[in-house]
Amino acid sequence: MKTNYKTVFVAFSSQKGGVGKSTFTTLAASTLHYRLGYNVAVFDADFPQHSLMKMKTRDLSMVMENDFLKKAAFRQFTAINKKAYPILQHKAEGVLQAAQDFLESSTVPVDYIFFDLPGTVNTPGILKALAGMHHIFTPITADRVVMESTLVFTQLMKDVIMKKGATSIKTINLFWNQVDGRERSPLYEVYNKLISELGLSLMDCQIMNSTRFRKESEADARTIFRCTLMPPDQRLMNSCGMDRFINEFLRITKS
Template identity: 45%
Template sequence: MSKQPIYLAFSTQKGGAGKTALTVLVASYLHYVKGYDVAVIDCDYPQHSIAEMRDRDLKLALEDDHYKRMAYEQFTRLDKKAYPVIESSTEKAIDDADRITEQADFDIVFFDLPGTVNNPSVIKALTNMDYIFAPISADRLVLESTLRYMVVINDVIKKTGVTTIKGTYMVWNMVDGREKSELYGVYEQVIAELGFEVVKTFIPNSLRFRRELTETHKGVFRSTLFPPERSQLKGSNIDALADEILELIKLNGNG
């Protein structure tokens, strides 16, 4: 290993907040479009959603002529492999990440973690992150839950001093309409008073975020083997979010 990778998680305790989808979309965009080398540690037991998505992607890429051709053209052009998806657990997450980063150079290792912070192994994994991005939505229950989660990370984890966390941020996800309403400004004021930061980019609510590879060959959006197609990427703000994250973690221009 000649470079120190950044350990990053989209993490929250609220189910359905979009952390897994954001992990896949940003990882795929950075790896296949921006040229960074990434890996994903899937320790969200028992569903292991990203590892299962990779299995589905591979099955279609091997059996479907359309995706088989897409994969061949992409990996020939990029001259790089698909990023690894490691099925792990919170207990083994950091050891698995350290193991693969000793074998190859990565710029970013993404972690898909369970939502609970009551588990010592989850706390251990979180303390080893460099950056944490917590998806939030303009729903009072979601927001309150995520704020409690961030308070735990900041008060219990960061203030102990036994952590590598350099930054924690919140990300507006599943935003209704093309622009944020006044309600978001009220929420952001509360968030700022608590001392938390919100990234500038917001992710709109769209059915495309559920779209994976299908036998009907509709536009690719969420995949571990391919980046979002340009037609699907437009208006999703995934590209803008990825670029903002690169700036925040000071990796912009190093891909």
């Protein structure tokens, strides 16, 4: 591939488990690769779970056992004329070099590499890996424990790692996740003000709370949401706000 091609390194990162890092990685990667025409790769460095590697294995089995999805996948891959995006397993330590080695050997230019990283700063190599990202996206919920953990972590990234200069980070972007549209919690206003006062970036989009984020497609499904082989259903994207997230994501990463 051309050495001057600018591949964007992205991580969904948080110091709080269960906020959806792997889910958002899958949704963004699959939307960009299968629907929007970008070439994507994913490094699953969330040792020892490696949940994305396991998800791809389950997705392959599900598609092969479901005649409707099998035909849909065949039509998709024939139309886009490219393979499924690769998911490569690695530890956080050394993952940046592994990504560079992958780019060197790639026969096609890669637009985005997503990194699914561990959720603790104690993991060997994690801070160096995060410092090598171009853009970090951090899901937040209106929960005191989540917010305290996230804001401390984000301040560390912004005030220590980014100011030292030995980093590739261009933006760190917080975004509201699991928002209940029926509830107007005063916590949102409080935290929005705090985020602004700390000089942190908050995305305009909000991801609505949905059971779709917590389950994969059933064996007899005719719609796809969280899947490594096909893009999420457009209606489901619209209903939870992921369509607006992707538009804002592209504005940030392509600017």
